[in-house]
Amino acid sequence: MMKNKKKYLSLLLSTVLFASMLSGCASDSDNAEEEGEEEVVEQTLTIADEDYYTRFKGDDVEINVYNWGEYICIGEEEGTLDILTEFEELTGIKVNYTTFATNEELYAKLKGGGVSYDVIIPSDYMISKMIKEDMVQKIDMNNIPNYKYIMDDFRNLEYDPQNEYSVPYTWGTVGIIYDTTVIDVAPEDIDWDILWNEDYADQILMFDNPRDAFAIAEIMLGYSLNTENEKELEEAAELLKDQKKIVQAYVMDEIFDKMGAGDALIAPYYAGDALMIMDENEDLGFVVPKSGTNLFVDAMCIPTSSKQKEAAEMFINFMCEPDIAYANIDYICYSTPHSAAYDMLDEEVRNDPVSYPSDEVKEHMTVFVNLSDEASKTMQDLWTQMKSAEDETTSRWLMPVFLVACLLAVIVILIRRHIKNKKDIF
Amino acid sequence: MKQLKIFSVPYLVWMLVFILVPLIMVAYFAFRTADGQWTIQNISDVGQYANIFVRSIWLALLATVICLVVAYPLAYALSRMEKHKQSTMLLIVMLPMWMNFLLRTYAWMTLLGNNGIINNLLGMIGLGPYKLINTSGAVVLGMVYNYLPFMILPLYSVMEKIDKSVIEAASDLGCNSRRVITRVVVPLSLPGITSGITMVFVPAISTFIISRMLGGGSNLLIGDLIEMQFLGNSYNPHLGAAISLVLMVIILLIMTVMNQFSPDDQVLI
Structure with missing residues (x-):
């Protein structure tokens, strides 16, 4: 649900960048002060079962990951993990990472064909639409041991009732x-x-x-x-x-x-x-x-067109490693369905009713599922x-009348020109 | 000459692959249903959006007329200036175009907002606040601002070629300055007028980002409608293609009418 945010953010950023260039060193010292105030906590990565990730080492495997803009932690801030690099180093699988702005853009791209993605992260209603249209395939949960961390509240939701196609990422x-x-x-x-x-x-x-x-x-x-x-x-x-x-x-x-x-x-x-x-x-x-x-829930899926299903499952499992899930949620600011990452969050964040509403409020929440085409x-x-309700007064006939008038004008002009040309000959 | 023709081959291939083929595909999509049947349903469905078409045409026409009225005297004055002044002035006209289109429109959002710069300034002298943004006026303003250079440039390049002596001759032969304009300058600059109108009207009628940013989403234009069919919730490329096709036909019709006003041998689209 990040929509076009990235586009506008980058617009803003470029303006800010320009402004900060003008202000020069003044802002540099400001930054230093700010950084000094905030403690930099170095994020670390510990993997319980490293053997699991070494299967594809040296096989030159590549996977294509398609995600929302600014929806993964890539170590921009000091001390945070660069998840894609960590994954590449651990597994030897190369990740081609691209981003989209809306669910519809993702859908249009997949539907259009000609592209092959191995991991995509659509939202709830889009997942149920894709399941219905056979655009995503079942995930072998045996290959994703870290699925155990996903909270019960986010399993078997309406958009994927058996939880066969998706692994929740954020909500x-x-x-x-x-x-x-x-x-x-x-x-x-x-x-x-x-x-x-x-x-x-x-x-x-x-x-x-x-x-x-x-x-x-x-x-x-x-x-x-x-x-x-x-x-x-x-x-x-x-x-x-x-x-x-x-x-x-x-x-x-x-x-x-x-x-x-x-x-x-x-x-x-x-x-x-x-x-x-x-x-x-x-x-x-x-x-x-x-x-x-x-x-709303954004979850990881594997499109039917994926050629590297196992590597994709490995990526999804990696995203569910507690340290990785924490780094991501810390960066994205959305809420996490991952129990271990949730436990790692600050007390303050965990008690924030905006991110983690009480069960009482949660009871009244509904997840979108895909609507029928009709x-x-x-x-x-x-x-x-x-x-466009404002102009209900304009008659439906205005348009056809306008078109006919245009056509008539063209015909009249053509006839006039024809006559004129004939005259010119004499 | 033959050698020159060979050099045009890359563009011809380009035109075939990236202009002609996509056009045929648009037409093809417009007459197909989602399950691969031939149909004219899509085209007839376009009828229900007649009011959006009318509004788009109206706003685009308005913007074109304003552009013409503003640009014509400016282009004339520009073409009568000394050479070195001309290039400086042209630079100023072109300057906004060096900046990204989105950024420029974005700036207008900050200017026109309820808490924006204009309303703040007016507030200082005890006026307003006025509702400036999210109106169709704001959309027209955005169109005029963004497309004005496209009107000035063709007008200027035609007027620059009008020989000074022609105007002097007209004055010598007893024309007053008003008649010099109406009988000499305007007829000679007609090709510039028609191509300027085309360059402004066509992008203005199909824009969607201007109406989205300055129109507040309640001033739907055809561009918005088409975008909704491809990237919006109602994914329906067939209807989108049909709307695009109808739009193209309408533009073609309007342009044909337009071109009748320019001299026969100088039809420019």
């Missing part, structure tokens, strides 16, 4: 980010209906993606997040249409800037990213509404209709 929730200086409501009283509160007209941001937006409306109406009932979907769309007049903008990653700069007061977003925005703007708070929300088409149509 998170959707909640509401809000400006605590303006919205003077106790966090436990904040619920999804605040996004429909007209007092905050034009200060509300909303998901620019139908699945997440519909989910919020469906929670409010008390329907399942995975409903395929056309009437329920229509009601949800109606609710979203009501909201449209007080929504400032439909955004995804732009949330980072808009909430960071205080351009808007309320926005629903993913918990891990919310933590990052809250780092930027201290006035912000985040709450997971009690009435329920979506719990239901997702209905949802998409309703969404497009909702978004």
